[in-house]
Amino acid sequence: MDAIYAILQILLNVVWWIIIIQAILSWLVAFNVINTHNDFIRQLLYALDRVTEPLYRPIRRILPDFGGLDFSPIVVLILLYILQNVLLPKIFLGSLY
Secondary structure: OHHHHHHHHHHHHHHHHHHHHHHHHHHHHHOOOOOOOOHHHHHHHHHHHHHHHHHHHHHHHHOOOEOOEOOHHHHHHHHHHHHHHHHHHHHHHHHHO
16 A cells, blocks of 8 residues: 555656646746747647646636636645645555554
């Protein structure tokens, strides 16, 4: 059980960082700091979007429209934090406490 817990923690950390990187890159694109005509940058943004969009889509359906602001990454990060620091320890380490 400890191995499964460790693997889930690593996967959640990877997802956490993918969301952070995608959010920062989207801000840099929005402020024209990054040139999206570069093939590598365009492919990186596309790949990150393909990974994060399934996580954001259900939350975007629930959240109201805030104009140009997208709060779905923040909501996903909060949910990941709750999952990683509250639910998983109770499930896997609950018998220790």
